[in-house]
Amino acid sequence: MTKPDIDVGALATLARLEVSEEERAKLEKEIPTILAFVETIQKANVSGAPQAAKLRNVMRADESPHESGVYTDKLLAQAPAREGNRVAVRQVISRKK
Amino acid sequence: MDLSTLTIAEARRALDAKAYSALDLTNAYLDAIAEKDGELHAYLEVWADSARKEAEAADAMIAAGKSQPLTGIPIAVKDNILIEGRIVSAASKILENYRASYDATVIEKLKAQGVVFLGRTNCDEFAMGGSTENSAYGPTKNPFDVARVPGGSSGGSAAAVAAGLALGALGSDTGGSVRQPASLCGILGLKPTYGAVSRSGLIAMGSSLDQIGPLARTAEDTKILFDAISGHDSRDSTSLPDLANTEIEKQKNRRVIGVPREFLKQGTDPDVLECFENTLRSLREKGYEIRDVHMPNLEYALAAYYIIMPAETSTNLARFDGIRYGLSVSAPTIREVYEKSRGTGFGPEVRRRILVGTFVLSAGYADAYYRKARAVRDLIRADFARAFESVDAIATPTSPVPAFRLGEKSDPVAMYAADIFTVPVNLAGVPALSVPSGTVERDGKELPVGFQLIATHGAEETLFAIGADVQKLSSIA
Numbered sequence: 001m002t003k004p005d006i007d008v009g010a011l012a013t014l015a016r017l018e019v020s021e022e023e024r025a026k027l028e029k030e031i032p033t034i035l036a037f038v039e040t041i042q043k044a045n046v047s048g049a050p051q052a053a054k055l056r057n058v059m060r061a062d063e064s065p066h067e068s069g070v071y072t073d074k075l076l077a078q079a080p081a082r083e084g085n086r087v088a089v090r091q092v093i094s095r096k097k
Numbered sequence: 098m099d100l101s102t103l104t105i106a107e108a109r110r111a112l113d114a115k116a117y118s119a120l121d122l123t124n125a126y127l128d129a130i131a132e133k134d135g136e137l138h139a140y141l142e143v144w145a146d147s148a149r150k151e152a153e154a155a156d157a158m159i160a161a162g163k164s165q166p167l168t169g170i171p172i173a174v175k176d177n178i179l180i181e182g183r184i185v186s187a188a189s190k191i192l193e194n195y196r197a198s199y200d201a202t203v204i205e206k207l208k209a210q211g212v213v214f215l216g217r218t219n220c221d222e223f224a225m226g227g228s229t230e231n232s233a234y235g236p237t238k239n240p241f242d243v244a245r246v247p248g249g250s251s252g253g254s255a256a257a258v259a260a261g262l263a264l265g266a267l268g269s270d271t272g273g274s275v276r277q278p279a280s281l282c283g284i285l286g287l288k289p290t291y292g293a294v295s296r297s298g299l300i301a302m303g304s305s306l307d308q309i310g311p312l313a314r315t316a317e318d319t320k321i322l323f324d325a326i327s328g329h330d331s332r333d334s335t336s337l338p339d340l341a342n343t344e345i346e347k348q349k350n351r352r353v354i355g356v357p358r359e360f361l362k363q364g365t366d367p368d369v370l371e372c373f374e375n376t377l378r379s380l381r382e383k384g385y386e387i388r389d390v391h392m393p394n395l396e397y398a399l400a401a402y403y404i405i406m407p408a409e410t411s412t413n414l415a416r417f418d419g420i421r422y423g424l425s426v427s428a429p430t431i432r433e434v435y436e437k438s439r440g441t442g443f444g445p446e447v448r449r450r451i452l453v454g455t456f457v458l459s460a461g462y463a464d465a466y467y468r469k470a471r472a473v474r475d476l477i478r479a480d481f482a483r484a485f486e487s488v489d490a491i492a493t494p495t496s497p498v499p500a501f502r503l504g505e506k507s508d509p510v511a512m513y514a515a516d517i518f519t520v521p522v523n524l525a526g527v528p529a530l531s532v533p534s535g536t537v538e539r540d541g542k543e544l545p546v547g548f549q550l551i552a553t554h555g556a557e558e559t560l561f562a563i564g565a566d567v568q569k570l571s572s573i574a
Binding site for chain 1: 195196198331334335394396397399400401403404411415418419420421422423424425428429430431432434435436437439440441443445448449451452453455456459462465466469470472473475476509510513514
């Protein structure tokens with residue numbers, strides 16, 4: 001296939017990852033090298049590929065939950081910011097005036 | 098006791114015979130760590146106080162006649178397996194101060210046996226790498242030559258066992274991270290069947306590939322650890338039902354070993370290949386039948402792996418966002434909190450894999466990369482299934498090269514290429530064991546070479562049986 005166009009800035013935005021200018025320049029060389037490394041996969045003939053294994057349900061029944069609040073303190077102890085029994089975060093949706 | 102040769106099985110006999118106490122044994126390991134680990138850096142943290150307490154509790158169990166196979170045995174745990182109340186960092190800055198809020202299932206099982214936990218071992222950040230050089234806390238050194246890497250990602254666990262700083266260890270294996278360091282450090286390492294060991298409490302990397310596995314000095318010790326940690330767990334949705342055929346499996350006569358010869362030549366050092374052939378010859382003399390197997394799709398395994406793994410990695414690591422736990426960098430908007438926390442907390446290799454994973458999953462490219470790799474994975478799985486119709490096990494070298502020098506593989510692709518023999522196993526979900534099988538010389542030092550045995554799903558017993566023979570034969574040679 002044709003050589004893909006790698007926009008490291010766009011990928012970093014999608015991945016919510018801050019990347020410095022310097023690192024971006026380095027990655028613009030490295031990522032195409034990695035993709036060239038995996039390019040052999042395009043030669044594989046998958047037309048006769050077998051179907052994936054049969055699926056089975058791995059979900060537990062939605063019943064007997066633990067008592068509400070028993071793990072709250074333990075889990076919130078690891079949160080960077082806490083307000084009462086909640087994880088505190090920056091405002092997600094801002095109101096336009 | 099001589100820690101450089103002691104095994105779990107021998108320590109068990111000595112503890113039960115009261116030749117020494119679990120506390121004596123633990124103190125001996127803590128002394129050895131204090132003496133040697135400054136140079137090796139196998140451990141990120143040593144838990145001397147709690148280890149002594151656990152040893153005393155084990156001594157009480159032994160005195161009460163309630164000894165189990167691992168009661169009082171000092172082991173090391175890779176820094177990506179959760180122990181309640183303990184820091185578990187995945188060798189990353191993003192989890193530098195993270196304390197686990199629960200025990201991994203494997204830890205629960207070991208605690209129930211009265212195991213002594215010596216400390217958490219170094220690894221590549223989030224288990225991504227083959228040398229421990231990607232640890233945010235500095236690399237581990239190979240006990241055979243401290244100028245060389247111990248392999249990775251479970252390099253700290255392998256170095257600890259090889260240097261006599263733990264009787265056994267737990268690691269995790271996504272593409273060879275237990276077997277390759279075991280090979281480079283001259284010990285055994287098992288990647289169990291996908292689903293045989295619960296991953297509840299293992300920090301996830303590639304969820305369709307990850308397995309927790311033991312590292313130890315003998316096939317017997319490896320089996321003792323595997324038996325202790327395996328079994329169905331309702332907290333891991335990929336956990337397999339307990340296998341009922343284990344007894345039949347134990348009694349089977351396993352004599353036929355397949356070798357995918359066309360696949361072995363690629364980039365393998367000539368003396369490593371010679372070492373491998375010597376082991377095959379010894380096995381043949383012992384009565385094994387060695388047969389060629391044709392596995393045409395193995396040549397695509399590295400490519401499929403280096404598409405599927407980063408795709409899953411980028412998805413799994415989305416949870417580290419500075420909100421619920423781990424490093425959080427303050428910023429004016431929530432988007433910047435995410436970007437700065439992740440940008441600051443993740444090291445270069447992790448960032449690289451997240452971006453590659455994001456690319457192969459992105460609209461316009463997912464068909465050509467991710468979905469194609471999934472289809473190729475099915476072909477590889479079928480290659481194994483076909484091979485196991487006529488052989489009991491498949492053998493390859495574990496790594497095409499012995500331990501390399503620190504800094505030698507600074508190019509990421511050169512590092513990836515060294516995973517050639519281990520990644521097909523994770524793609525197929527089958528179990529594999531690396532067993533020490535001789536040495537090769539580099540810079541005047543003898544470096545260990547590992548022999549990889551692969552079996553069909555659920556056939557770990559086959560690996561232990563043949564693995565014990567391989568170890569016996571190579572120690573005579």
